[in-house]
Structures are given as C-alpha cells and as structure tokens.
Amino acid sequence: MCHIPVFCWISAAVLEKMLSRAESGEIPKTLTQMYTHFLTAQINIKDTKYNEKKETDKEMIFKLGKLAYEQLDRGNLIFYEEDLRECGIDVTEASVYSGLCSQIFREELGLYQGKVFCFVHLSIQEHLAALYVHLSFHNSRINVLEAHESGSPVTMLSLHKCAVEKKLKSMNGYLDLFLRFLIGLSLESNHSLLKGLLVKKTDSSLEREKTIEYLKQKIKTIPCSEMALVLFHCLNELNDHSLTTEIQSYLTSGKLNSEALSPDLWSALVYILMTSNEKFEEFELRKYGRSDAAVFWLLPVIKLSKKIWMHDCDITEIGCAVLSAVLPSISNLRELDLSHNNLQDSGVEILCIGLKRSHYDLKKLLRILGSDVCKPDLHFIVLPTAGLEDTKCRLESLNLKNCGVTEAGCVSLSKALSLNPSHLRVLDLSWNNIGDSGVKHLCAALEKVHCALETRGGGGGVAIIIIKKSGSGDVNQKVTLMKDYGEKNMRLLNPC
Structure with a gap:
C-alpha cells in the first residue's frame, strides 16, 4: 500500500x-x-x-x-x-x-x-x-x-x-x-x-x-496461495496472527519441514515472505522446500523475484507445468536455475510452452500428468493463464544443467527460441545427453532469428558459443565440440 x-x-x-x-x-x-x-x-x-x-x-x-x-x-x-x-x-x-x-x-x-x-x-x-x-x-x-x-x-x-x-x-x-x-x-x-x-x-x-x-x-481448503493471502490480510484486520506466529517459530528455529506443512501453514509462509521488508532480488527455493509442491505454494513469491534458484530441488515435469503457467507474465524475472533436477524432455517441453507465448489450461495439464501436487482438491485451482499469448517474459538466463535433457528436449527449446528469442542470453545445457542432433536443432533455430543468445553449454562436454555482433542484427555462430569435464573450463568459453 x-x-x-x-x-x-x-x-x-x-x-x-x-x-x-x-x-x-x-x-x-x-x-x-x-x-x-x-x-x-x-x-x-x-x-x-x-x-x-x-x-x-x-x-x-x-x-x-x-x-x-x-x-x-x-x-x-x-x-x-x-x-x-x-x-x-x-x-x-x-x-x-x-x-x-x-x-x-x-x-x-x-x-x-x-x-x-x-x-x-x-x-x-x-x-x-x-x-x-x-x-x-x-x-x-x-x-x-x-x-x-x-x-x-x-x-x-x-x-x-x-x-x-x-x-x-x-x-x-x-x-x-x-x-x-x-x-x-x-x-x-x-x-x-x-x-x-x-x-x-x-x-x-x-x-x-x-x-x-x-x-x-x-484457508486450509484453498489450494492457491494468492487467494489465501487475501484471507490472511483479513485475519490481520482482526488482529489475529496465530497462523503466522506458528510458521515464524519454525523459521526462527530452523526446523521448517516443508513435507509436514499443511495448506494453511504454506499460505502463512507466503504471507510472511510477501509482507517482509526484503526486496525480491533472489529467491532460493531449497530454503523452504524441495518439491513440486513447494513451487506451487510459493508461486506468489516466485513471481516477484528477479533471480530464482531451484537447483537440486527434486522438481519434475509437474513443477515445470506450474512455472510455465506464469512464466510469460513475469516481467522482472532474469535468471532461472533448474539445474540438477530430473525434468527430462517432458519437463523441458512443458517449460517451453511458457517461453513460446502459448496459452494452455494448467488444471487440465496437471490432470493429464496425474499430479497430486495441488491437494486437497485439484479442481479448485485458479491460476492466471489468461493473456499468456502476449508474453511479458524477459528471461535472460536459463540453467538446465544435468536435467536429463536429450534431443527431444532440444527440439522443444529450439521452437521456443524461434518464437521468443529476444531476451535469453545464457542457456546452460551441460551434462545433458543432447548429442550432435540436439545441437543441430538448436543451431537451425538460431539461424532463423535475431537471437541475443551468447553462450550455451552443450551436453556431455559439448559447448556451443553464439556471439552477437554489437550494433548489428547479424548473428555469427561458432560451434566448438570439446570434451569438458569441469565447469571451470566451460566458463572459459564464455565470450562476454
């Protein structure tokens, strides 16, 4: 206010x-x-x-x-x-x-x-x-x-x-x-x-x-933190802080067990984070939970952050679906780190839906995937998917290192880059078995567009560098295939 x-x-x-x-x-x-x-x-x-x-x-x-x-x-x-x-x-x-x-x-x-x-x-x-x-x-x-x-x-x-x-x-x-x-x-x-x-x-x-x-x-029956936030504000108007006091005690003691949190306590956690004086520059998911459910419940906080770190958080295609639903509408997001999660090609494909300015029904998608992340009652889900065709996403860095991506995932990424290439500058696909065919798919997509992508780590030691000339709309490609078993060597390939 x-x-x-x-x-x-x-x-x-x-x-x-x-x-x-x-x-x-x-x-x-x-x-x-x-x-x-x-x-x-x-x-x-x-x-x-x-x-x-x-x-x-x-x-x-x-x-x-x-x-x-x-x-x-x-x-x-x-x-x-x-x-x-x-x-x-x-x-x-x-x-x-x-x-x-x-x-x-x-x-x-x-x-x-x-x-x-x-x-x-x-x-x-x-x-x-x-x-x-x-x-x-x-x-x-x-x-x-x-x-x-x-x-x-x-x-x-x-x-x-x-x-x-x-x-x-x-x-x-x-x-x-x-x-x-x-x-x-x-x-x-x-x-x-x-x-x-x-x-x-x-x-x-x-x-x-x-x-x-x-x-x-x-609050316990609303599987959507944003809706529950309104009711927390109502409790605050009545000077009742019992739920927030309980979750605050967990945070203070360092004994927060996200797997044991009920929906009302998840919402209380979001309320505390949203009403704190902290600026949402960086958000590290593993401080509060390591699961697809944590992504879902903490979505209001995620949407306000510029840098989101979700590495090694046990995220699957379900978490990708939740992220993809809001990704096009997050205008302030610059870095997204999903490395060391078992996303597989299916997760990358779902994530790319958000990058392609697509509109889809998250509720229907989660049902198809057989997700129970939004318990207790999936059919009450209401997420802002309207208007996703006109994306506001300005993501600059996407880290998919060691996420189980193969050639099929590269096909999805190449389509996303073709449709929305203007802001992404760093794409890390290192330690994924994308093969030469995956590299070719990405290069073919980049040849068709004026892409700002500067560096990309390839799978299994393959590295690709895309350099954009300053003051020019042309894109020069330099493709280097080398065996790299250390992140340090991979970074040396960065032309920035």
Missing part, C-alpha cells in the same frame, strides 16, 4: 491530526482503521467548515456508501447523474455533497454534456462500499450481498461468509480491499470511530471469533 500515492496522502493526513496536541488515541495498526480515521476526519472538517449538525452525516455517508457499493458491484469506477438519483442523492445537491466530502468525492466534466462523478481512488470507494454493507447489517440486520433473502437470520458470520465467497469467485484483485474493510469494520476499535453512524453499540466479540475460525478453516 505504501507504493500507492493516495494511501500515503491518507496516512499523512491521519497521522498529522493524531500526532497533534489536540488529538490523542492509538495510532492505526490496520488498513481499515486508517481509512476509517480518514473518513471521520473529513466529516469533522465538513462540520466545522459548514457549521452543520452531525445529524445529517449518517444519512449522507450511508447514501455515498450505497452509491459506492452498487457501482463497485457493477464494476464501475465512474458514474452519472442517474446513478446518484438511484441512491437518493439529489443531483442539484451534488456539488454540496462534493464539497461536503471534498477529499472523498469529486465531479468532473465528461466528454459529453452532463457531469461525471467518481471517487478519488478505488480504495476509498471500496471502503465506503464496505461501510454501507456493514451499516446495513448492524443497523437493520440486512445482508445486501444476497440477491434474494434466504429466510434465515442474518448474522455477522453469515455476512462475512457471503463476502468471502463473493471474493473467491472474482479474479485479479477485484474486491480484495472491500473484503478486508468489511471484516475489519467489525473490530471494536472501528466501532468506536463510527459511533455516530451506528444505531446502538453491541458486543460482537463472539461473532468475531467465529469469523476468525471460519477464515482459518477456509
């Missing part, structure tokens, strides 16, 4: 007021607390500026919240006069509402006649939308998330369950903050800030405990 300018602005506004002599209280520790503090601060500024009674605040915030929720539900970031009317906002008073919350709501002149409205930022819209849902439940016992009334009593837990299921059906971060805000608003500290908007104060501590337990159980 610190990379979002509007959040920095909100934080500065809240902290400036709270750290002044006139204010007192605990500094916000969660995202919901920060945004709720900001909202109440803007209401107070309005009351002082216009000398208005706070009786109108409740109605105004509720209407703005309804507008925010309905437009968010429709996927709209901008809206029009008729949208305001639907939420009970008088269009003639729109400018008054805009001035009422000048930091929250603004109006702009659209391309056509008439006014176009939007919130300053999507996060503010999501906070107001969550507040509307929370107020509807707290004040009227209504679950606005349900299209049709179920007939059963509405509880805080049922509301939160409905919101979680709604989020899990969405993609690409949609409703992430909305869910965090909605669950966070049930915290007592936020109720204190919203006392002017709530009809009556109630003790909801028991209901919150039920929500916490539900979120923990839900």
Whole structure:
C-alpha cells in the first residue's frame, strides 16, 4: 500500500491530526482503521467548515456508501447523474455533497454534456462500499450481498461468509480491499470511530471469533496461495496472527519441514515472505522446500523475484507445468536455475510452452500428468493463464544443467527460441545427453532469428558459443565440440 500515492496522502493526513496536541488515541495498526480515521476526519472538517449538525452525516455517508457499493458491484469506477438519483442523492445537491466530502468525492466534466462523478481512488470507494454493507447489517440486520433473502437470520458470520465467497469467485484483485474493510469494520476499535453512524453499540466479540475460525478453516481448503493471502490480510484486520506466529517459530528455529506443512501453514509462509521488508532480488527455493509442491505454494513469491534458484530441488515435469503457467507474465524475472533436477524432455517441453507465448489450461495439464501436487482438491485451482499469448517474459538466463535433457528436449527449446528469442542470453545445457542432433536443432533455430543468445553449454562436454555482433542484427555462430569435464573450463568459453 505504501507504493500507492493516495494511501500515503491518507496516512499523512491521519497521522498529522493524531500526532497533534489536540488529538490523542492509538495510532492505526490496520488498513481499515486508517481509512476509517480518514473518513471521520473529513466529516469533522465538513462540520466545522459548514457549521452543520452531525445529524445529517449518517444519512449522507450511508447514501455515498450505497452509491459506492452498487457501482463497485457493477464494476464501475465512474458514474452519472442517474446513478446518484438511484441512491437518493439529489443531483442539484451534488456539488454540496462534493464539497461536503471534498477529499472523498469529486465531479468532473465528461466528454459529453452532463457531469461525471467518481471517487478519488478505488480504495476509498471500496471502503465506503464496505461501510454501507456493514451499516446495513448492524443497523437493520440486512445482508445486501444476497440477491434474494434466504429466510434465515442474518448474522455477522453469515455476512462475512457471503463476502468471502463473493471474493473467491472474482479474479485479479477485484474486491480484495472491500473484503478486508468489511471484516475489519467489525473490530471494536472501528466501532468506536463510527459511533455516530451506528444505531446502538453491541458486543460482537463472539461473532468475531467465529469469523476468525471460519477464515482459518477456509484457508486450509484453498489450494492457491494468492487467494489465501487475501484471507490472511483479513485475519490481520482482526488482529489475529496465530497462523503466522506458528510458521515464524519454525523459521526462527530452523526446523521448517516443508513435507509436514499443511495448506494453511504454506499460505502463512507466503504471507510472511510477501509482507517482509526484503526486496525480491533472489529467491532460493531449497530454503523452504524441495518439491513440486513447494513451487506451487510459493508461486506468489516466485513471481516477484528477479533471480530464482531451484537447483537440486527434486522438481519434475509437474513443477515445470506450474512455472510455465506464469512464466510469460513475469516481467522482472532474469535468471532461472533448474539445474540438477530430473525434468527430462517432458519437463523441458512443458517449460517451453511458457517461453513460446502459448496459452494452455494448467488444471487440465496437471490432470493429464496425474499430479497430486495441488491437494486437497485439484479442481479448485485458479491460476492466471489468461493473456499468456502476449508474453511479458524477459528471461535472460536459463540453467538446465544435468536435467536429463536429450534431443527431444532440444527440439522443444529450439521452437521456443524461434518464437521468443529476444531476451535469453545464457542457456546452460551441460551434462545433458543432447548429442550432435540436439545441437543441430538448436543451431537451425538460431539461424532463423535475431537471437541475443551468447553462450550455451552443450551436453556431455559439448559447448556451443553464439556471439552477437554489437550494433548489428547479424548473428555469427561458432560451434566448438570439446570434451569438458569441469565447469571451470566451460566458463572459459564464455565470450562476454
């Protein structure tokens, strides 16, 4: 969030007021607390500026919240006069509402006649939308998330369950903050800030405990770390850190046993790594696990890393399938070391799918391979395979040393190089039995394209050097066949 300018602005506004002599209280520790503090601060500024009674605040915030929720539900970031009317906002008073919350709501002149409205930022819209849902439940016992009334009593837990299921059906971060805000608003500290908007104060501590337990159980059933991360953020909004504390104790003691980790602890590990202050320059898989399952669960961290070292991690074609699904969309990845893994030609072929800008269904592929890496329930897998045809992959170094690659694997690599050759500069195939025929396949592919590949180790001591002339689109090939049983000698062939 610190990379979002509007959040920095909100934080500065809240902290400036709270750290002044006139204010007192605990500094916000969660995202919901920060945004709720900001909202109440803007209401107070309005009351002082216009000398208005706070009786109108409740109605105004509720209407703005309804507008925010309905437009968010429709996927709209901008809206029009008729949208305001639907939420009970008088269009003639729109400018008054805009001035009422000048930091929250603004109006702009659209391309056509008439006014176009939007919130300053999507996060503010999501906070107001969550507040509307929370107020509807707290004040009227209504679950606005349900299209049709179920007939059963509405509880805080049922509301939160409905919101979680709604989020899990969405993609690409949609409703992430909305869910965090909605669950966070049930915290007592936020109720204190919203006392002017709530009809009556109630003790909801028991209901919150039920929500916490539900979120923990839900995390166990989601075989996708990225989805589980959202629920971990929700637990953080409720000040529950039990799962992260458990995995942190394993890390501190050095007794992390990845084979014994349950799905919720895998997700907790990802959450800790993602929320740490470390920059994702290098990621070494074997620090946390040595298996295809480790690749799958740690995928969110892998996607943020520039250099990924997975050498000697017992990775097979299953792990290659997981990597291949996201490889084209990782724009910051520069080095990928898969050496000393039994990938075989099948693993290389699957990996090359990602290098060839191809689109495929990972779920279907894993089923064909008979994988159980994504237990407990494979059919719930959701990975970002859409849009892989337009690859963002800028991989510069690929190490496949001692991976059981033969001529067939070289055929797959040559096809990948033909289709996406512009960034790869180092390809290490040493200690693979690719033979002369494998070399010929690669050379034939490189003759057809303007490839930036500079060095490549061959199998069984064969070394091939591809040198690109500076300032020229031509590629000169120098093929050297020599017996090399030492990595040092192989490196001497590097013309860089």
